[in-house]
Amino acid sequence: MRAQYILVDGLPIPFEEGQTIMQAAMVAEVFIPHLCHHPEFKPQGSCKLCTVKANGRYVSACTMPAKDGMEVENNSPDLNDKRRTMLQMLFVEGNHFCPSCEQSGNCRLQALAYELEMLTPHFNQFYPDRPLDASHPEVLLDFNRCILCELCVRASRDVDGKNVFALSGRGIGKHLIVNAESGRLADTAFSLADKAAHVCPVGVILEKRRGFAIPIGRRRYDLEPIGMQVEGQARRRSGEL
Amino acid sequence: MTEACLEAGRLDELLQPIVDAHHRDSRLLLQILREVQNALGYLPAVALTAIARAVNLPRARVEGVAGFYSFLHLTPVGRYRVLFSDNITDRMLGSVELMDRFCNRLWIERGKVSEDGLVSVETTSCTGMCDQGPALLVNGLALPRISAERIDRISELIRAQIPLADWPGEYFLVEDNIRRRDALLSVQWPAGEAIRAAIARGAEAMLVEMRLSNLRGRGGAGFTTHIKWESARRAACSGEQPARYVVCNADEGEPGTFKDRVLLNSYADLVFDGMTVAGITIGARNGLLYLRGEYASLLPALQANLMRRRLNGLLGTSLCGQADLAFDIEIHLGAGAYICGEETALLESLEGKRGVPRIRPPFPVSAGYLGQPTVVNNVETLCKAALIAVNGGPWFAGLGTKQSTGTKLLSISGDVERPGIYDYPFGVSVAQVLNDCGAGHAQAVQVSGPSGSCLATHEFSRRIAFEDVPTAGAFMVFGAHRDMFEVARNFAHFFAHESCGFCTPCRVGTALVANCMEKIANGHGSQYDINEIFKIHRLLHAASHCGLGQSACNALFDTLHKFRPAYERRLRSLDFEPAFDLDQALAAARQMTGRDDPAAHFRLGPGTGVEP
Ligand code: SF4
Numbered sequence: 001m002r003a004q005y006i007l008v009d010g011l012p013i014p015f016e017e018g019q020t021i022m023q024a025a026m027v028a029e030v031f032i033p034h035l036c037h038h039p040e041f042k043p044q045g046s047c048k049l050c051t052v053k054a055n056g057r058y059v060s061a062c063t064m065p066a067k068d069g070m071e072v073e074n075n076s077p078d079l080n081d082k083r084r085t086m087l088q089m090l091f092v093e094g095n096h097f098c099p100s101c102e103q104s105g106n107c108r109l110q111a112l113a114y115e116l117e118m119l120t121p122h123f124n125q126f127y128p129d130r131p132l133d134a135s136h137p138e139v140l141l142d143f144n145r146c147i148l149c150e151l152c153v154r155a156s157r158d159v160d161g162k163n164v165f166a167l168s169g170r171g172i173g174k175h176l177i178v179n180a181e182s183g184r185l186a187d188t189a190f191s192l193a194d195k196a197a198h199v200c201p202v203g204v205i206l207e208k209r210r211g212f213a214i215p216i217g218r219r220r221y222d223l224e225p226i227g228m229q230v231e232g233q234a235r236r237r238s239g240e241l
Numbered sequence: 242m243t244e245a246c247l248e249a250g251r252l253d254e255l256l257q258p259i260v261d262a263h264h265r266d267s268r269l270l271l272q273i274l275r276e277v278q279n280a281l282g283y284l285p286a287v288a289l290t291a292i293a294r295a296v297n298l299p300r301a302r303v304e305g306v307a308g309f310y311s312f313l314h315l316t317p318v319g320r321y322r323v324l325f326s327d328n329i330t331d332r333m334l335g336s337v338e339l340m341d342r343f344c345n346r347l348w349i350e351r352g353k354v355s356e357d358g359l360v361s362v363e364t365t366s367c368t369g370m371c372d373q374g375p376a377l378l379v380n381g382l383a384l385p386r387i388s389a390e391r392i393d394r395i396s397e398l399i400r401a402q403i404p405l406a407d408w409p410g411e412y413f414l415v416e417d418n419i420r421r422r423d424a425l426l427s428v429q430w431p432a433g434e435a436i437r438a439a440i441a442r443g444a445e446a447m448l449v450e451m452r453l454s455n456l457r458g459r460g461g462a463g464f465t466t467h468i469k470w471e472s473a474r475r476a477a478c479s480g481e482q483p484a485r486y487v488v489c490n491a492d493e494g495e496p497g498t499f500k501d502r503v504l505l506n507s508y509a510d511l512v513f514d515g516m517t518v519a520g521i522t523i524g525a526r527n528g529l530l531y532l533r534g535e536y537a538s539l540l541p542a543l544q545a546n547l548m549r550r551r552l553n554g555l556l557g558t559s560l561c562g563q564a565d566l567a568f569d570i571e572i573h574l575g576a577g578a579y580i581c582g583e584e585t586a587l588l589e590s591l592e593g594k595r596g597v598p599r600i601r602p603p604f605p606v607s608a609g610y611l612g613q614p615t616v617v618n619n620v621e622t623l624c625k626a627a628l629i630a631v632n633g634g635p636w637f638a639g640l641g642t643k644q645s646t647g648t649k650l651l652s653i654s655g656d657v658e659r660p661g662i663y664d665y666p667f668g669v670s671v672a673q674v675l676n677d678c679g680a681g682h683a684q685a686v687q688v689s690g691p692s693g694s695c696l697a698t699h700e701f702s703r704r705i706a707f708e709d710v711p712t713a714g715a716f717m718v719f720g721a722h723r724d725m726f727e728v729a730r731n732f733a734h735f736f737a738h739e740s741c742g743f744c745t746p747c748r749v750g751t752a753l754v755a756n757c758m759e760k761i762a763n764g765h766g767s768q769y770d771i772n773e774i775f776k777i778h779r780l781l782h783a784a785s786h787c788g789l790g791q792s793a794c795n796a797l798f799d800t801l802h803k804f805r806p807a808y809e810r811r812l813r814s815l816d817f818e819p820a821f822d823l824d825q826a827l828a829a830a831r832q833m834t835g836r837d838d839p840a841a842h843f844r845l846g847p848g849t850g851v852e853p
């Protein structure tokens with residue numbers, strides 16, 4: 001059988017039956033911005049950062065199955081503009097003070113904001129009231145930064161088999177909760193060894209007493225912008241760089 | 242009830258019968274939560290833990306579900322919980338003033354519980370009583386036609402702690418207000434007529450009739466019904482309990498719509514016949530009817546009807562005496578979530594989960610309720626299927642227009658002399674409808690609710706039909722004296738309140754738009770804010786996960802184009818105005834210190850010491 005392809009910004013990318021646009025792009029090392037997607041977990045499709053145009057229709061790349069000959073618009077001013085607006089929405093919805101955040105430089109939200117040239121949060125801040133949970137001996141939860149990607153929810157449920165995290169509330173009041181009547185992480189089955197302890201793309205789930213082991217300036221996205229880390233590899237391999 | 246009374250076994254005693262009656266089935270979680278709340282007044286943390294244990298779900302999942310629905314409460318509410326319907330039509334009939342009056346009479350503040358725990362007051366999205374508003378719900382029961390005098394009486398009844406059962410019966414009287422009958426509302430068959438007709442035809446022939454009828458879904462999207470039925474019939478069932486399902490969507494939440502309430506009240510047999518016809522045709526043995534929480538008062542009569550049908554052989558095994566046919570119907574109650582009218586969110590809710598729309602594909606016809614092939618149809622659509630079973634597809638196709646066959650129920654409210662239900666063949670002009678319902682000086686009609694379209698006078702010659710002005714049934718009329726900005730502002734708050742919060746653009750975007758509308762309403766708006774609304778509208782349209790977000794700014798978009806002066810009058814300048822108001826920021830300090838003298842205010846300009 002002939003290999004099947006999608007065209008992402010004109011570039012042919014092979015895919016296998018059942019793969020989504022995002023999965024095909026990841027294998028081909030083509031960067032589609034994303035926050036709630038993680039290759040190890042079931043696609044969720046909630047952040048909408050991966051919005052692309054497939055055959056002229058806006059769709060989420062992480063949930064839309066690839067189809068042979070599909071033309072996908074990805075890196076265009078229109079899409080990046082929409083993504084920038086959604087990043088701004090995520091910034092004002094929570095309390096994100098990058099200069100004082102211990103995840104600065106390792107944070108995907110921050111990295112995408114740089115990548116997509118988001119210069120200001122633009123909208124008025126919501127300043128939600130989200131108390132910290134420092135009850136657990138090994139891990140601190142700073143809900144201020146939660147972007148509701150549900151990666152921890154999926155990791156705890158599908159990998160750890162513990163269901164430590166879940167979402168409650170609705171609309172702008174939606175928020176992360178933990179599995180305890182007291183509402184405290186210390187009263188759940190959570191442990192630092194859990195997969196869920198290491199999937200947060202921002203700075204909610206933080207290991208205690210390790211914050212600045214690697215100084216700001218030498219962290220993952222300080223060294224190379226997020227998009228280049230994906231596409232740079234491909235170019236390096238093909239000898240372009 | 243307080244936490245203290247819940248100690249030591251009391252809770253278990255209360256919970257046992259409820260969870261047992263639901264077979265400790267996690268799929269019935271929403272029903273369990275509703276009933277536990279009825280018993281306890283709210284859902285205290287200990288109760289959630291106990292429920293989670295009983296249905297064998299993680300506690301956080303149970304809390305997540307309880308936290309999703311407006312009518313479920315994690316903190317105490319008043320023993321009398323009063324919810325004022327907050328649709329624009331209620332507002333036009335004075336609901337805001339009536340709520341103020343009520344709060345003043347009882348010395349309470351909106352959103353707070355009175356200190357003695359007696360009463361709490363809030364607003365709620367449209368309760369489906371727009372033809373007899375303003376309306377409110379007391380402990381889930383609807384009271385239409387609220388007047389100042391009634392508000393005073395109700396406050397007295399509450400203060401005297403009179404049980405709801407002893408309140409005057411006429412307070413709870415909900416009228417049908419049927420104003421025009423056509424093919425649907427003139428039906429007077431005995432129960433089961435359509436089922437017998439469908440059995441006589443046989444499933445395949447019934448599908449042919451459905452195809453010939455060209456019936457399209459009456460819930461708004463207008464999807465061709467026979468394609469749904471045919472796909473579900475052909476789709477493979479899977480898993481340990483292979484089955485097909487028929488789901489009746491009675492979560493009529495679109496503000497301004499109330500036709501399904503009338504159908505369920507006075508044409509319930511037609512609805513159940515329609516569900517059964519669908520069951521026979523697609524090969525399903527189970528039907529589920531999802532009734533919006535606001536219509537809980539219809540439940541006892543509906544349950545009694547189902548019992549009657551079982552006794553008469555119109556439900557259960559050997560349906561109508563056919564040994565090989567079986568069908569039964571269960572009713573699930575919603576709990577205050579507009580999003581559950583979206584068919585996949587409805588399925589999630591039926592499975593006892595948060596009402597979040599699913600990723601599609603797969604579509605419900607191949608993987609719906611419990612992952613099985615499922616047909617989800619609107620109440621009115623199923624009634625029409627019953628008509629087709631009896632009268633045949635070609636008869637139905639002869640009504641209405643070529644692309645929009647049959648008739649359509651309109652729920653008419655607003656500035657008209659005769660609000661209520663009108664049954665029209667598709668293709669009727671807006672002007673004709675306005676004339677029939679006695680709309681004197683209409684400046685606008687909002688067709689199909691806040692997510693539909695707003696028509697101005699020059700468009701009144703347009704026709705109600707899928708190919709022109711499609712509608713789920715709402716038809717709200719605004720007289721010349723109405724302020725169309727207030728209409729749009731009400732809709733903006735509706736969507737912010739009802740967004741499920743799953744996807745970023747809708748969750749944050751609807752809240753931002755509502756804030757923008759407040760800014761303009763407070764006289765701080767400028768052209769900048771209008772541009773912002775347009776920008777968010779484009780984003781929501783493109784990137785939202787489901788139809789709620791995609792259509793959330795439709796009404797704003799329409800009114801901004803067609804009634805621009807209503808906005809512009811409010812704009813402070815045509816450039817930029819900050820939302821931040823220094824003087825307003827001092828309000829909290831003024832309240833705390835009890836001051837209101839000039840020195841406690843901040844004003845820019847000459848003579849104030851502060852130069853602009
Ligand atoms: S805590 Fe982190 S991983 Fe979990 S939902 Fe929030 S942002 Fe996502």
Ligand code: FES
Pocket residue numbers: 033034035036037044045046047048049050051060061062063
């Ligand atoms: S990455 Fe696709 S929606 Fe979040």
